[in-house]
Amino acid sequence: MKNYFALLMFLFSSFAYAHGPVRQDTDETITINAPADKVWGIIKNFGDMSWLPPVKSTDVKGGNEKGAVRVLTLQDGGSITEEMKKYDEAKMSYSYKITDMSTAKTITHAGKEEKVPVVPVDNYSATITVEAQGATSSVRWKAGYYRAYTNNEPPEDMNEAAANAAIKGIFTTGLNNLKALAEK
Amino acid sequence: MFRLNHRMALLTLTMASVSAPLLAAPFAYISNQLGDSVSIIDLATNKVVNTVAVNGKPAGVAVSPNGDTVYISTPEAQGFAVLDARKQELVRTVKTSNGALGITAAPDGKRLYVADWFVNTVSVLDADSLEIIKTITVGKSPSGLVVSPDNHWLYVANRLDNSVSQIDTHTLTVKKTIPVGQHPFGLAIDSTGTRVYAVNVESDDVTVLETPQMKPITTVKVGALPYAAALALNDSRLFVTNMDDGTVSVIDTETLTNIGLIEVGEKPEGIGTHTDDRHIYVANWFDKNVSVLDAKTLQVKETIATGRGSRAFGQFIAK
Numbered sequence: 001m002k003n004y005f006a007l008l009m010f011l012f013s014s015f016a017y018a019h020g021p022v023r024q025d026t027d028e029t030i031t032i033n034a035p036a037d038k039v040w041g042i043i044k045n046f047g048d049m050s051w052l053p054p055v056k057s058t059d060v061k062g063g064n065e066k067g068a069v070r071v072l073t074l075q076d077g078g079s080i081t082e083e084m085k086k087y088d089e090a091k092m093s094y095s096y097k098i099t100d101m102s103t104a105k106t107i108t109h110a111g112k113e114e115k116v117p118v119v120p121v122d123n124y125s126a127t128i129t130v131e132a133q134g135a136t137s138s139v140r141w142k143a144g145y146y147r148a149y150t151n152n153e154p155p156e157d158m159n160e161a162a163a164n165a166a167i168k169g170i171f172t173t174g175l176n177n178l179k180a181l182a183e184k
Numbered sequence: 185m186f187r188l189n190h191r192m193a194l195l196t197l198t199m200a201s202v203s204a205p206l207l208a209a210p211f212a213y214i215s216n217q218l219g220d221s222v223s224i225i226d227l228a229t230n231k232v233v234n235t236v237a238v239n240g241k242p243a244g245v246a247v248s249p250n251g252d253t254v255y256i257s258t259p260e261a262q263g264f265a266v267l268d269a270r271k272q273e274l275v276r277t278v279k280t281s282n283g284a285l286g287i288t289a290a291p292d293g294k295r296l297y298v299a300d301w302f303v304n305t306v307s308v309l310d311a312d313s314l315e316i317i318k319t320i321t322v323g324k325s326p327s328g329l330v331v332s333p334d335n336h337w338l339y340v341a342n343r344l345d346n347s348v349s350q351i352d353t354h355t356l357t358v359k360k361t362i363p364v365g366q367h368p369f370g371l372a373i374d375s376t377g378t379r380v381y382a383v384n385v386e387s388d389d390v391t392v393l394e395t396p397q398m399k400p401i402t403t404v405k406v407g408a409l410p411y412a413a414a415l416a417l418n419d420s421r422l423f424v425t426n427m428d429d430g431t432v433s434v435i436d437t438e439t440l441t442n443i444g445l446i447e448v449g450e451k452p453e454g455i456g457t458h459t460d461d462r463h464i465y466v467a468n469w470f471d472k473n474v475s476v477l478d479a480k481t482l483q484v485k486e487t488i489a490t491g492r493g494s495r496a497f498g499q500f501i502a503k
Contacts, residue, residue: 022217022241022259025470025493085408085428097428125428127450144451144470152282152302 021150023123024160026167027142030175034182036132039139040092042181043128046070046084051181052174064094078102078118085125093129109155119170120162121145139178141171210459211269212501213254214467214474215242216491222256223474223490224272225465227458227501230476230488234272238265244287244498245454246296248311251502255296257287264298266314269502278314280307286340287498288329290353297338299326306340308356318356322349328370328412329498332377337396339380341368348382348391350398360398364391370412370455370497374419379437381422383410390424392440402440406433412497414455416464416479423464423479425452432466432475434482444482448475454496459503467496 032039042051046068047060055072062068068084081100088094101117108114126143145167149158156162212225215238222242224234240261247254247269254267263279264287283302289311290296296309299322306326308318323342330339331353338351342361348368349361365384368391372381379401382391388408392401407426410433414423421443422435430452434444449468452475456465463485464477474488474496 022243023469023493025218086430142470 021146021154022160023144023146024164024167025142025144026164026171027140028168028171028175029138029140030179031133031136031138032179032182033136035135036092036130036137039137039178039182040130042178043130043139044089044092044094046087046094046096051178052170053177054170054173064089069099074118078104080118086127091129092131093127095125095127097123097125105157107155107157109149109158110151110153114149114155114158116157117148119166120148120158121167122148122150124167139175141175143167143171210251210502212456212465212474212496213245213247213256213267213269214454214490214494214496214500215245215256216472216493217241217243217469217495218493219472219491221491222254222267223494225474225488225490227463230486232488232490235491236267236272236274238267238274240265240277243495244285244298245496245500246287246289246498247500247502248289249291249293249503253311255287255289257284257298257498259283259285259301264296276314278309280309280316281305281319285497286327286329288331288338289499290331291333291335295353297329297331299329299340301325301327301343304342306338306351320351320356320358322351322358323347323361327368328383330371330373330380332373332396333375334377337377339371339373339395341371341382343367343369343385346384348380348393348398350396362393362398362400364393364400365389365403370410370425372413372415372422374415374437376419379419381413381415383413383424385409385411385427388426390422390435404435404440404442406435406442407431407445411453412455414457414464416457416461418461421479423455423466423477425455425466427451427453427469430468432464432477446477446482446484448477448484449473449487453494454498454500456496456499456501458501465496465501467494467500469494 049055049058060070072080079102086095103115124145128141147163210227214223240258242256244257256265266276281300286299298307323345325343328341340349364382366386368382370383380393408428424433432446449471451469454467466475476485
């Protein structure tokens with residue numbers, strides 16, 4: 001019963017959507033020496049995130065279409081649930097958002113327990129797009145999100161710097177690995 | 185004689201078109217939250233004529249009724265910035281409270297209202313002295329603000345309380361608070377002051393209120409995570425930005441049904457109407473630009489590059 005309550009509280013807090021803090025962005029592009037269709041072939045399936053190193057496995061419900069939901073299980077055991085918002089095969093692009101995350105740790109801040117999600121962001125949405133540039137291609141991955149702490153004066157683990165560092169880290173790792181896979 | 189008149193008319197026309205931008209060309213003031221700046225768009229040419237640095241993550245925008253002064257809320261600087269619209273310069277910064285976001289100017293130009301996200305208040309300021317006259321406690325996380333054209337009522341969207349409050353501007357007290365949809369953010373009011381539209385971010389709809397009675401008429405479904413709304417063509421059409429869909433919903437205000445959906449950029453937020461009552465300006469947060477829509481044809485007319493995190497929350501075009 002206690003766990004159930006904690007889960008409810010967590011669900012509530014992770015879905016609460018904030019406008020007080022300033023929405024952040026990360027926008028990364030990488031050039032890959034491989035044709036666009038080859039690169040798109042690696043990332044095009046929403047249910048296959050094997051190209052992103054921190055992800056151990058992916059479970060998906062639905063195909064490459066709006067409304068599909070995937071659960072990423074991370075190497076360290078954490079999980080992230082994401083929902084497809086838009087899929088455009090012709091443009092080699094799709095958009096998705098995080099709808100749930102597991103807790104990485106619990107901290108005490110301003111006299112309250114705060115659950116720090118595995119990725120310290122709130123209301124995260126992102127788009128990944130492959131663009132052909134002759135025989136090579138460029139991949140752009142961009143995201144908009146808020147810090148994980150939705151009230152005023154955030155703890156260090158849940159502030160803008162933590163959010164930006166986490167997303168930038170994921171994008172850089174992912175894009176570098178995608179380049180390595182595609183240029184093989 | 186005819187020829188002379190014709191020539192004079194031509195001359196007058198030429199002079200008018202040359203001097204117009206200097207006199208009264210309307211401008212749009214787009215807050216670029218992540219870029220810490222405001223892009224000034226000349227609405228006669230749809231070109232950015234100036235970009236003014238404004239620190240503190242500028243978000244909300246209000247323009248004085250005479251068009252001379254622009255107020256930009258700066259949540260991270262705990263207040264707002266004042267721009268001289270003629271010089272296109274930052275002239276002052278004012279501290280109000282911790283989470284200043286929504287901002288609006290009274291139709292008589294004498295007062296400013298600033299909503300605070302964190303402390304759940306609306307600060308009332310004298311527009312000349314920029315001193316706080318009164319601080320009114322409202323609901324949780326007050327966001328969008330609009331004042332009725334007769335200057336009698338201030339409406340406040342209380343985002344985390346799922347309600348709209350009506351403040352009597354004569355007594356500066358809350359007269360009524362009524363429930364709307366989930367997480368109302370932007371508000372729009374028609375030119376007669378008899379309708380207020382509350383845009384509900386979490387329930388993906390718009391609550392239509394009959395004002396000043398504060399009577400809910402209906403709820404109209406829009407796209408995902410709607411943010412704000414603007415009216416055009418004699419209040420006959422309401423345009424609503426849908427952040428998650430990258431679209432603008434078009435609602436016929438007579439039948440209160442959806443009559444169109446326009447694709448704009450990614451994360452469309454602030455929306456405002458040109459003084460011609462026909463063209464709609466939409467700030468696309470993620471695309472760092474502004475889409476110009478034609479309210480008649482429901483087409484995107486052009487796109488204007490602005491800055492990082494274009495937000496433009498509030499009435500960012502002088503009426």
